[in-house]
Amino acid sequence: MERDIPTYSLLLLIVFVMIPFTIAYIYQLGLKKDIIWSTIRGTLQLFLIGLILTYLFDLPPLVGIPIMLSVMILVATFHARKKGKELPYIFITILVGLIGVEIIVLSMWLGFGMISFTPEEVIPMSGMVIGNSMVAMGLALERLKSEFEQNRGKLLAALSLGATPKHAAHMSIKKTLNASLIPNIDQLKTIGLVQLPGMMTGLILGGVAPIIAIKYQLVISISIFSSVSLSAIFISMVMYRFFFNKQMQLLNLQDIKKNG
Amino acid sequence: MNEVIFQFNQVNRLVLKDITFTLREEDRLIIFGSSGAGKSTLLHLFNRMDDPDYGEVLFHNKRIEQYDIPQLRRSVGLVLQQPHLFPDTVLDNLKFGPSMFDDWEEGRAERLMNYVNLPIDYINKSVDELSGGEKQRVSLARTLANKPDVLLLDEPTSALDDRNIEAIEEDLIKLIEHNRLTVVMITHSMDQAKRIGTKGLYIEEGQVIEYGDLNQLLENPNTDQLKQFLHKS
Ligand SMILES: Nc1ncnc2c1ncn2[C@@H]1O[C@H](COP(=O)(O)OP(=O)(O)OP(=O)(O)O)[C@@H](O)[C@H]1O
Ligand SMILES: [Mg+2]
Numbered sequence: 131m132e133r134d135i136p137t138y139s140l141l142l143l144i145v146f147v148m149i150p151f152t153i154a155y156i157y158q159l160g161l162k163k164d165i166i167w168s169t170i171r172g173t174l175q176l177f178l179i180g181l182i183l184t185y186l187f188d189l190p191p192l193v194g195i196p197i198m199l200s201v202m203i204l205v206a207t208f209h210a211r212k213k214g215k216e217l218p219y220i221f222i223t224i225l226v227g228l229i230g231v232e233i234i235v236l237s238m239w240l241g242f243g244m245i246s247f248t249p250e251e252v253i254p255m256s257g258m259v260i261g262n263s264m265v266a267m268g269l270a271l272e273r274l275k276s277e278f279e280q281n282r283g284k285l286l287a288a289l290s291l292g293a294t295p296k297h298a299a300h301m302s303i304k305k306t307l308n309a310s311l312i313p314n315i316d317q318l319k320t321i322g323l324v325q326l327p328g329m330m331t332g333l334i335l336g337g338v339a340p341i342i343a344i345k346y347q348l349v350i351s352i353s354i355f356s357s358v359s360l361s362a363i364f365i366s367m368v369m370y371r372f373f374f375n376k377q378m379q380l381l382n383l384q385d386i387k388k389n390g
Numbered sequence: 391m392n393e394v395i396f397q398f399n400q401v402n403r404l405v406l407k408d409i410t411f412t413l414r415e416e417d418r419l420i421i422f423g424s425s426g427a428g429k430s431t432l433l434h435l436f437n438r439m440d441d442p443d444y445g446e447v448l449f450h451n452k453r454i455e456q457y458d459i460p461q462l463r464r465s466v467g468l469v470l471q472q473p474h475l476f477p478d479t480v481l482d483n484l485k486f487g488p489s490m491f492d493d494w495e496e497g498r499a500e501r502l503m504n505y506v507n508l509p510i511d512y513i514n515k516s517v518d519e520l521s522g523g524e525k526q527r528v529s530l531a532r533t534l535a536n537k538p539d540v541l542l543l544d545e546p547t548s549a550l551d552d553r554n555i556e557a558i559e560e561d562l563i564k565l566i567e568h569n570r571l572t573v574v575m576i577t578h579s580m581d582q583a584k585r586i587g588t589k590g591l592y593i594e595e596g597q598v599i600e601y602g603d604l605n606q607l608l609e610n611p612n613t614d615q616l617k618q619f620l621h622k623s
Binding site: 283284286287288289290291292293294297377379 | 437438439440441459460461463464467468470472474475476486487490491529532533536
C-alpha cells in the first residue's frame with residue numbers, strides 16, 4: 131500500500147508554524163526571523179533532498195550509495211568540526227571516525243543479512259547512524275574542552291606528581307564519556323515506552339506491519355547506540371593528547387593549534 | 391657534602407631574563423618579589439612543568455632535558471598554591487604518585503599523615519569533607535608520598551588563615567629537616583621566609599635583583615629596590 135499526504139494539506143502546516151511565531155511575536159523573543167527562515171530553509175532542503183534522492187535511488191547501488199554516503203559523511207564532518215575548531219587535525223579525525231563507524235555498521239548489517247544493499251535501506255539507516263555519531267562527537271569535543279578547562283589545577287597536580295598525559299587525562303576522559311553517553315543510554319532504556327522511535331513510526335505509517343517495524347527499529351537502535359559510543363570514545367581518545375605537548379606539559383586551549 | 395643540585399645559566403622564559411644562580415643540597419631557597427615578577431614561572435622550570443626559551447638548567451650537573459620527565463617530577467616534587475586534590479579519598483590521593491611507580495607499602499600512609507599532622511583515620515575520608523587547612527596538608531603529603539629529594543612550594547600557605555599557617559609551617563620545617571630536603575619556596579611573607587629559608591632570590595620583572603644568604607639579604611639589602619620592597623612588606 132502506497133500512502134501519500136495531499137500537497138494542499140501540507141499548507142496547513144503553516145498554521146503550526148504560526149503558533150511559535152505568534153508567541154515569539156507577543157513576548158518579543160526576537161526569534162521571528164529565525165523561525166521564518168528555518169521553516170523556509172527546512173522545507174526547501176527537504177524537497178531538494180527528495181528530488182535528489184529520487185534521482186540517486188535510480189542509479190545502480192554501487193554508484194549511488196557511495197555518492198550519497200560520501201556526501202552525508204562530509205556534511206556531518208563539516209558540522210561536527212565546528213565544536214573543535216581549536217584542535218589540530220580535527221577535520222581528518224572526525225572524517226576518519228565517521229567513515230570507520232559507517233564501515234563497521236554497514237558490514238554488520240550486510241554481513242548478517244539485516245538489510246539489503248539498496249539505497250532505500252542503506253541510506254536512511256546510515257543517515258541515522260552518521261547523524262547521531264556526528265552529534266556525539268560534537269558533544270564529546272565540547273565536553274572534553276570544558277573538562278580540561280575546569281580541571282586545569284588537578285591536571286597540573288597529576289603531571290607534577292609524575293603522571294603521563296594519558297594517566298592525568300584519565301579522569302577527564304571518563305567524565306567526558308559519561309556525559310556524552312548518558313542521553314543515549316537513557317533513550318535506549320525508555321525506547322518504545324515514552325516515544326515510538328522515529329523509524330518505527332515511519333515504517334508503520336508507510337504500511338509495514340508493526341512486528342517487522344520493531345525488528346528494523348531494534349537493528350537501528352542498537353546500531354546507533356554502538357556507533358555513538360564508538361564515536362565519543364574515538365574522538366576523546368584521539369583528541370585528549372593535543373592538550374599536552376611532548377614535554378608532558380599542559381597547554382592552554384589557545385596554544386593548542388600552534389603546537390599540533 | 392653540600393653538592394650542587396640545580397644550576398640555572400642565563401635562563402629566559404616569558405618575563406624571565408638571564409636568570410643565573412646555583413642551588414645546593416642543603417639550601418632552602420626563598421624566591422620573593424612583587425606579583426607578576428615571574429616567581430611561579432621560575433619555579434615551574436625546576437620540574438619541567440615549563441621549559442626555558444633560552445639558557446640551560448642543569449640538574450646534578452646534567453642538562454635537565456636528559457632526565458625522564460615522570461622520574462624527574464617524582465624526585466623534584468611540586469606543591470601548588472591551591473591543593474587541587476583528586477575527588478577521591480585521602481588515601482587515593484596519597485597513593486596517586488607512588489602507585490604509578492609501583493612504590494607503595496602499607497606503612498607509608500601512616501608516616502605521611504604523621505608528617506603533616508593529620509589523624510591516621512582521616513585516610514578513608516573523602517577529600518570533600520576536609521577543611522581548607524587539611525586539604526593543603528593532604529596536598530603536601532601527596533607530594534611527599536613520592537619521596538622527593540627537592541621540594542618546590544608555590545606559596546603553600548597563601549590560602550590559609552594565620553593559625554593554620556603557623557601550624558603547617560612548623561610541620562613543614564620538621565619534615566624538611568627529617569627528610570633532608572632541598573627546598574625552593576615562593577612566599578609573600580618575609581616572616582615565613584626567615585623561619586624556613588636559608589638562601590634568598592629576589593626577582594623583579596623577571597630579573598634577579600639580589601641573590602645570596604637570606605639573612606644577609608634581609609638585614610643588609612644592597613639595592614634600593616630590595617630596601618623598598620622590604621619596607622613595603
Ligand atoms: N602562559 C603565559 N603566557 C604569557 N604570559 C604569561 C603566562 N603565564 C604567566 N605569564 C606572565 O608572566 C608574568 C609572570 O607570571 P608569574 O605567574 O610567574 O608571576 P608571579 O611572580 O608568580 O606572580 P604572583 O606573585 O602573582 O603569583 C606575569 O606578567 C604573567 O602575566
Ligand atoms: Mg605565582
